[in-house]
Amino acid sequence: xxxxxxxxxxxxxxVGCSIALALSKRGLRTLNVDSLPAAGYGSTSHSSAIVxxxxxxxxxxAIAHECRFLWQSWPEVLGAEDERGFAKYTECGGLILVKEGxxxxxxxxxxxxxxxxxxxxILSAEDIQDLYPGISLDSYGPPRxxxxxxxxxxxxxxxxxxxxxxxxxxxxxxxxxSHNLQVAxxxxxxxxxFNAPVNEIFQASGRVSGLNVENETYSADxxxxxxxPHSTIINNLAGIQLKITTRPVRHEVVYLPATARHFKxxxxxxxxxxxGVYQRPDGPDMLIGSTDPECDPMDIxxxxxxxxxxxxxxxxxxxxxxxxxxxxGISNTARGTVGLYDVSDDWIPIYDKSDLPGYYLAIGxxxxxxxxxxxxxxxxxxxxxxxxxxxxxxxxxxxxxxxxLKRSVGLEFYSRNRVVQATNSVMA
Numbered sequence: 340x341x342x343x344x345x346x347x348x349x350x351x352x353x354v355g356c357s358i359a360l361a362l363s364k365r366g367l368r369t370l371n372v373d374s375l376p377a378a379g380y381g382s383t384s385h386s387s388a389i390v391x392x393x394x395x396x397x398x399x400x401a402i403a404h405e406c407r408f409l410w411q412s413w414p415e416v417l418g419a420e421d422e423r424g425f426a427k428y429t430e431c432g433g434l435i436l437v438k439e440g441x442x443x444x445x446x447x448x449x450x451x452x453x454x455x456x457x458x459x460x461i462l463s464a465e466d467i468q469d470l471y472p473g474i475s476l477d478s479y480g481p482p483r484x485x486x487x488x489x490x491x492x493x494x495x496x497x498x499x500x501x502x503x504x505x506x507x508x509x510x511x512x513x514x515x516x517s518h519n520l521q522v523a524x525x526x527x528x529x530x531x532x533f534n535a536p537v538n539e540i541f542q543a544s545g546r547v548s549g550l551n552v553e554n555e556t557y558s559a560d561x562x563x564x565x566x567x568p569h570s571t572i573i574n575n576l577a578g579i580q581l582k583i584t585t586r587p588v589r590h591e592v593v594y595l596p597a598t599a600r601h602f603k604x605x606x607x608x609x610x611x612x613x614x615g616v617y618q619r620p621d622g623p624d625m626l627i628g629s630t631d632p633e634c635d636p637m638d639i640x641x642x643x644x645x646x647x648x649x650x651x652x653x654x655x656x657x658x659x660x661x662x663x664x665x666x667x668g669i670s671n672t673a674r675g676t677v678g679l680y681d682v683s684d685d686w687i688p689i690y691d692k693s694d695l696p697g698y699y700l701a702i703g704x705x706x707x708x709x710x711x712x713x714x715x716x717x718x719x720x721x722x723x724x725x726x727x728x729x730x731x732x733x734x735x736x737x738x739x740x741x742x743x744l745k746r747s748v749g750l751e752f753y754s755r756n757r758v759v760q761a762t763n764s765v766m767a
Contacts, residue, residue, distance in 0.1 A: 347550060347559040348370070348565055349373075349573055358565055359521070360523050360524040370529075375534070376533050381567055382567045382678055387509070390710040397454050398748045401741060405714060407710075409713035409714065428508055428510050433607055440496060455744065461500055470605060471604065513709055538552070560697050562697060579695060583703070586681075587641075589677065590706065594626060596668060599667045614663050688702065737750045
């Protein structure tokens, strides 16, 4: 194998593998390097893999909704068989619970969905009780810490409505989805190197020229960082400083048996900002994650040295879910997953070039960009090809055509130089 490539992608999670496939389709010879033993073994494997168009920005909404069509036809999108089979998208629908007086918090999301063409219904409290027998519509927000003496006690007000979005669901196996993308990229000539941590990035004549992985050196005029929680470390190797920063944040996801009454009339995913959790079905279980309420300190960690065991956060999330569903049984043994998110200042990713010619960024993807994996590679390819054609993405931004929605979106939305956007927790 020659060590000269057109493009080197640092990372082989679902984002890095998507970029490999998109660039390979354009005839570039790509190499993915990853410190882990296989595709999707890092942050991707811990993703809740929810696919939903519920965003407060039109660009985010449009790309997520376009990706829903691509997940529905995943084998055709890939164009290559995988001996392990294909990750499966299940469309279960999603519901956001809305507290009386908080309707204004979702106006931007409803406007974005209307503009994009996403259908939704506004449910009454009675509708919600019919969908979820045994649900408590008391308000418990703003969410409280477990050591708060009033934890679990209702506050003023109640849940009076909900936003039901049928065109939502989840992907069964995020790691398998990464492998699917890897196999599809390899069928077009892409190369992957695992157990290969990057320790040096080279420059020549004012641009990137390659990198070193332990005792192996690879050269390329294009390097793309899709390093997830290691993005800041990799940027430091390249000498990159960004206006919008990223940080590795530790999260726990709870698995509880889906045996309570409220699961019986449907297994859609549910967002409960009032209690501070979301949940989605996963076979016989429900996955319960955090919406990162203000009372929970952000757990910023060293991506190479952090606690991978469950903590009191597991118990907190389980009990927050049980506030809404008192019949929910909480297991004596903690089950779930502990992983890292690469979180930007506004929870929106950076898909962009950088000030170092040839060095590109696909970072800050948090836990919410898995859904966009079918298009992340296309986004990065449009930006990279813009540069290769002699144009400047900073002054003349690239755009992406969304074939199913029959609309174009400007990719300056993901700029490293953008003004930090206002977002509503993980419902960004």
